[in-house]
Amino acid sequence: MGYTFDFSVVWDNIGLFIAGALLTFRISLIAIAFGLILGIIGALFRTSGNRILNAITLAYVEIIRNTPFLIQLFFIFFGLPKLGIRLNAEQAAILSLSINFGAYSTEIVRAGVESIPKGQVEAAMALGFKPLKIFRYIILIPALSNIYTALIGQVILAVLFTSVVSQIATEDLTFAGDFLNSRTFRSFEIYFTVCLFYLAIVWIIKGIGYWVERRFFEFAKYSRR
Amino acid sequence: MTQFEVSKGGTATATEAAIVAQDVEKWYSNGFHVLKGVSLTVNKGEVVVLMGPSGSGKSTFIRTFNALEPFQKGSIEIDGIPLTPKLKNVDAIRREVGMVFQQFNLFPHLTVFENVSIAPIQVRNMPKAKADEIATQLLERVGILHQAKKYPGQLSGGQQQRVAIARALAMQPKIMLFDEPTSALDPEMVREVLDVMRSLANSGMTMVCVTHEVGFAREVADRIIFLADGLLVEDTTPAEFFNNPKSDRTRKFLSQILH
Amino acid sequence: MGDEFTLGRIFLNLLIATKWTIILSLIAFVFGGIVGFLVMLMRISPIKPLRFLSWIYVEFFEGTPLLLQLFLAFFGISVVFGINLSPLAAATIALTAFTSSFLADIWRGAVEALPKGQWEASSALGFGYFKKLRYIILPQAVKLSIAPTVGFLVQVIKGTSLASVIGFTELSRAASQINNVTLKALLVFALAGAIYFLLCYPLSVWSQKVEQRLNQQT
Ligand SMILES: Nc1ncnc2c1ncn2[C@@H]1O[C@H](COP(=O)(O)OP(=O)(O)OP(=O)(O)O)[C@@H](O)[C@H]1O
Numbered sequence: 001m002g003y004t005f006d007f008s009v010v011w012d013n014i015g016l017f018i019a020g021a022l023l024t025f026r027i028s029l030i031a032i033a034f035g036l037i038l039g040i041i042g043a044l045f046r047t048s049g050n051r052i053l054n055a056i057t058l059a060y061v062e063i064i065r066n067t068p069f070l071i072q073l074f075f076i077f078f079g080l081p082k083l084g085i086r087l088n089a090e091q092a093a094i095l096s097l098s099i100n101f102g103a104y105s106t107e108i109v110r111a112g113v114e115s116i117p118k119g120q121v122e123a124a125m126a127l128g129f130k131p132l133k134i135f136r137y138i139i140l141i142p143a144l145s146n147i148y149t150a151l152i153g154q155v156i157l158a159v160l161f162t163s164v165v166s167q168i169a170t171e172d173l174t175f176a177g178d179f180l181n182s183r184t185f186r187s188f189e190i191y192f193t194v195c196l197f198y199l200a201i202v203w204i205i206k207g208i209g210y211w212v213e214r215r216f217f218e219f220a221k222y223s224r225r
Numbered sequence: 226m227t228q229f230e231v232s233k234g235g236t237a238t239a240t241e242a243a244i245v246a247q248d249v250e251k252w253y254s255n256g257f258h259v260l261k262g263v264s265l266t267v268n269k270g271e272v273v274v275l276m277g278p279s280g281s282g283k284s285t286f287i288r289t290f291n292a293l294e295p296f297q298k299g300s301i302e303i304d305g306i307p308l309t310p311k312l313k314n315v316d317a318i319r320r321e322v323g324m325v326f327q328q329f330n331l332f333p334h335l336t337v338f339e340n341v342s343i344a345p346i347q348v349r350n351m352p353k354a355k356a357d358e359i360a361t362q363l364l365e366r367v368g369i370l371h372q373a374k375k376y377p378g379q380l381s382g383g384q385q386q387r388v389a390i391a392r393a394l395a396m397q398p399k400i401m402l403f404d405e406p407t408s409a410l411d412p413e414m415v416r417e418v419l420d421v422m423r424s425l426a427n428s429g430m431t432m433v434c435v436t437h438e439v440g441f442a443r444e445v446a447d448r449i450i451f452l453a454d455g456l457l458v459e460d461t462t463p464a465e466f467f468n469n470p471k472s473d474r475t476r477k478f479l480s481q482i483l484h
Numbered sequence: 485m486g487d488e489f490t491l492g493r494i495f496l497n498l499l500i501a502t503k504w505t506i507i508l509s510l511i512a513f514v515f516g517g518i519v520g521f522l523v524m525l526m527r528i529s530p531i532k533p534l535r536f537l538s539w540i541y542v543e544f545f546e547g548t549p550l551l552l553q554l555f556l557a558f559f560g561i562s563v564v565f566g567i568n569l570s571p572l573a574a575a576t577i578a579l580t581a582f583t584s585s586f587l588a589d590i591w592r593g594a595v596e597a598l599p600k601g602q603w604e605a606s607s608a609l610g611f612g613y614f615k616k617l618r619y620i621i622l623p624q625a626v627k628l629s630i631a632p633t634v635g636f637l638v639q640v641i642k643g644t645s646l647a648s649v650i651g652f653t654e655l656s657r658a659a660s661q662i663n664n665v666t667l668k669a670l671l672v673f674a675l676a677g678a679i680y681f682l683l684c685y686p687l688s689v690w691s692q693k694v695e696q697r698l699n700q701q702t
């Protein structure tokens with residue numbers, strides 16, 4: 001094989017990659033924030049004891065978790081306009097990513113709430129804590145510490161999922177690669193570079209994850225379960 | 226009859242009685258009739274030990290006193306405040322009543338010191354400096370001050386339970402409830418917890434303790450209540466209870482725990 | 485022309501394409517399982533360079549999108565080696581890399597979840613390294629890894645949908661093509677989603693059942 005690698009196409013167009021990476025970052029951040037809100041609401045519904053809310057939420061979770069994101073994206077991007085809901089590519093991308101992340105985080109947050117022993121809440125009530133303060137001061141941190149590994153993992157998967165939105169012409173990191181690929185023959189160099197960008201994002205998230213663990217969840221080392 | 230009831234709930238006892246429970250009945254949501262009409266009056270400064278076989282309803286009964294368990298029939302008054310589902314009363318009553326649990330239930334994410342000071346700060350809105358002062362005093366009193374910066378998970382069971390007592394005391398309750406505070410402890414740690422409870426009793430605290438520690442009951446309790454199958458079987462002095470039990474049920478129980 | 489596409493025809497076309505989704509999933513799982521097993525052996529091996537290489541492998545394929553792995557296989561390999569890879573071949577390579585890295589990680593986790601005492605006890609009995617693995621460690625690890633492995637199979641099936649992007653005609657690509665002709669997006673993608681759901685949901689339930697049973701045992 002006489003192929004010589006030439007990454008000059010990457011350097012010449014580095015601005016394109018960075019712009020794409022920024023959009024990937026922005027879409028991820030917004031979708032994860034919305035998804036987390038959905039997840040908290042979903043977890044509340046799942047643990048509410050109300051059968052109907054629980055059933056609806058469970059159906060949502062199982063449907064999303066057992067169908068490909070690509071189909072969800074196409075359903076929203078091509079389907080919703082048929083119902084008169086106009087969405088541009090970026091809005092459709094954010095909407096479908098949020099719905100997707102919401103389903104996964106519903107189950108994660110629910111597991112976190114259920115991981116708190118009943119005695120913790122009882123002790124707080126006996127001390128006179130009201131529900132909101134019980135959540136804020138007694139449940140929140142231990143629950144987060146129990147689920148944060150799963151949550152970080154899901155955040156990483158969500159960021160990787162965002163690459164799929166390039167398929168509806170959202171100009172994210174992957175789209176930048178596609179664009180250049182259609183103009184040059186340096187496919188390997190281009191897509192490899194895109195991969196490195198994703199890897200970098202993943203490592204940054206992992207790094208933040210470790211930092212949060214050491215900063216806020218040190219106690220978890222000692223609490224035997 | 227009416228006269229009798231009036232005098233019981235009237236002015237004469239209102240100042241004396243810390244807890245007045247009358248004909249308390251409770252069913253769990255699965256229909257299980259756990260309390261079948263239990264009446265008990267605990268006077269201020271009294272130490273009452275609650276005994277009974279497993280499943281007799283001891284925990285359920287004392288947990289009604291601070292509204293951790295709702296009940297369906299009868300009435301409970303804590304320090305003159307009727308225990309109704311009204312939130313205002315529940316708040317007032319939980320302010321008066323501290324509780325210590327079998328499993329300690331310390332907050333794992335807070336240091337020992339924060340475990341003791343958080344409720345005064347967050348529930349009582351006490352200035353932090355004041356709450357810290359109280360926490361320091363109480364931890365000193367239960368002998369854990371040198372471990373104040375550690376997390377509960379780093380302490381032994383006995384130490385954790387002493388912190389739990391300090392945490393409850395930090396709210397300056399008038400009544401303390403103990404639900405088998407030493408049952409989850411290794412034998413060598415039981416003493417240190419009982420010592421703290423004993424000194425608390427000597428200081429005049431009103432206490433209701435579910436415990437099977439016979440030595441503690443004989444020495445510290447003013448009265449022993451024996452509960453079986455959701456009914457109050459005996460309400461008597463420790464000497465009477467251990468030396469001269471009235472019912473067969475009590476004798477059977479004593480023969481089981483006395484060795 | 486759009487009128488020819490009745491509900492029945494759409495469904496039939498989707499079902500025919502589903503065959504390729506299933507085949508691709510099986511290919512990915514079999515090849516991914518074989519490669520993943522080898523990578524897992526490298527990950528737990530006492531030889532440092534092997535551990536390092538396998539770490540890089542897993543880190544790369546777990547840390548990059550499957551879609552990019554498909555592009556690298558389809559466009560990248562063709563250019564670098566000067567050959568024309570079919571979409572099926574490219575999808576096989578990419579899905580194998582993707583599946584093997586996750587499976588290697590899941591299985592390594594299972595091996596490492598075993599108490600250290602198991603290794604030590606079997607050393608004490610004089611087992612060699614591979615005998616230890618074969619008779620003591622792996623049989624126990626298999627039990628632990630069944631639930632997450634089956635759960636991951638769901639991710640593989642869903643992952644095959646991305647092969648449509650490099651032009652492989654499976655369920656998702658068929659759905660896109662039918663949508664292009666009929667413009668019945670809601671119907672077509674809902675049907676495709678329903679077929680995926682029927683493939684995936686039983687596996688999800690099975691995985692949860694196995695996990696519950698395991699949790700009850702311990
Ligand atoms: N949430 C509940 N729903 C239904 N039944 C319950 C519930 N909680 C407790 N019970 C039952 O009520 C009975 C009394 O329980 P309780 O915990 O008050 O007993 P106890 O005297 O404290 O026993 P132990 O010595 O074992 O602590 C038991 O038979 C128990 O199984």
Ligand SMILES: [Mg+2]
Nearest residue numbers: 283284285405
């Ligand atoms: Mg009990």
